[in-house]
Amino acid sequence: MATAGKVIKCKAAVAWEAGKPLSMEEVEVAPPQAMEVRVKILYTALCHTDVYFWEAKGQTPVFPRILGHEAGGIVESVGEGVTELVPGDHVLPVFTGECKECAHCRSEESNLCDLLRINVDRGVMIGDGQSRFTIDGKPIFHFVGTSTFSEYTVIHVGCLAKIDPEAPLDKVCLLSCGISTGLGATLNVAKPKKGMTVAIFGLGAVGLAAMEGARMSGASRIIGVDLNPAKHEQAKKFGCTDFVNPKDHTKPVQEAWWTCT
Template identity: 40%
Template sequence: MKTSAAVLRTTTTDRPYSDTRPLSVEELTLDAPGPGELLVAIRAAGVCHSDLSVVTGQRVRPLPMALGHEAAGLVQAVGEGVTDVVLGDHVVLVFVPGCGECAWCRTNQPALCATGAAANGAGELMGGGQRLHAADGTTVKHHLGVSAFAEYAVVHRSSAVVIDRDVPFDVAAVLGCAMLTGVGAVFHTADVAAGDSVTVLGLGGVGQAVVLGAVARGASPVVAVDPVPAKQQLALELGATHACGPDEAEALLTSLNDGGSRWVFEAAGVPAVMERAFTLTGRGGTNVCVGLPAPDAKVTFPALAFAGESKTVTGSYMGSSVPQLDIPMLIQRWRDGLLPVERLVSAILPLEAVNDAFEELAAGRAVRQLIHPGADWESTR
């Protein structure tokens, strides 16, 4: 079948938008789903900084590649051997497929699945190879097993979580990356308790999800830090007790927490911000690194702080989540009014405006923009 998709053929380290606009919306041929796979009509796809990192070359991926990894859609066809998904099911797509057999999957850590990571790095699906083909016959790589900036996608069964059909696609899409990563870091990696002090550095989609998770856990105070005033204001509206720019953070935390927070979440993926997060972590506290820096980036921490102040640094990938369990949990908390996911959505755009969406993201003006790939994108708001 044919599908329109946003394809990246050349990366750039410069602002790739107003001049080069590197993503091209192309008509591709999409193979039918093979054994263990699904065909999904994409209804909403989030524009995430992980996509931007591929565009700029910060995250090295094989090209050409059809981008997009945070999405929700409608199952259109089911491959051989899939018995627990039916036509018409609504699904959230997740960016690490799990093999179910490696040491990480067996210990309930599917975000660290070795087979899934290898497939993602090669731009392949879990079953091997690609299902997308350009007009000249060349194959187009898959982004994180999803490639959601497209009308249709073929994904491995483990990349999809079936959800209730009454959940709006615009809510469901954000669950697959921003909420799994941000809320999961609070609930699972840190296991924040009521009354714990929390600081969040970087208030994009993932950072705001951390704020939502901290508020849902009853943390206090919750301090949101970002140079963009509009993002600070959104964090306050989501329940943060305080918000400020980076230059004011240290003085504010000193006045609130006597020297730092119990938990400091870094959601920018920038080495200087990671180091700053460690500085803002209080004695006996933990700095949780959620953002994705460049592979060759290095950070420096004062060695004495580990033994001398009992500080800890820990990583969190996909929020240490188990998508098949955690996405239903997130939906229930959304239903209960504890996770107003829709507040994160900055704009809804057609597929043809995908370069505009990346320009807004790179400029720091957007939290979570959604792409509606179908021609009827306006009617699915």
């Protein structure tokens, strides 16, 4: 593309301070360096993790920074050493990446890569310890290696998953975090057997994805637990057979669900 190797100016939502409204700014996005990819973000979702680190409660705050990690986009250009992606590829960012070489990446039981595991305190790229975002020459920090609240972002190649270009980016962007987190928790960690009873506490995006995993596993009874009764109808689409609102019971939830409907 004509922009390859050049600094791109684009719009980004910048968090200047903890808890302060994000500000739409023009930022400069540097070209990708070795093992990095510059991505044009077409869709980005809002995850509660973004809100938590924007509020900076109980943390060491890193500001100014560009938040966002649940998104879908198209590769604009690639840095030296990148062979598995080319400009035009459709990709999803993954904040817990894979170097494919460490013991964790080679294990069937863990994906906590030694190099690319999530690091919420790091605001720079791994390769050279520098940010790829600037405003008037001053660095703007990254967030979990993705920073998708920007029209363009730079991401380590190990933190990108290539997807089918026919997949609708406005929907599959949720695979970057919420869906894969919940689905993976059921299929890869809990691993329920066919016919088992499964209870899901909290029916947000992650909980519903976990519920879908229980349905896929063949669970015979899938109990949704949530304080919001409006969640019940939505949960039915993901396999919920029973619903418990703890507010409706004086007994412990684990006793209440045996008589729930």
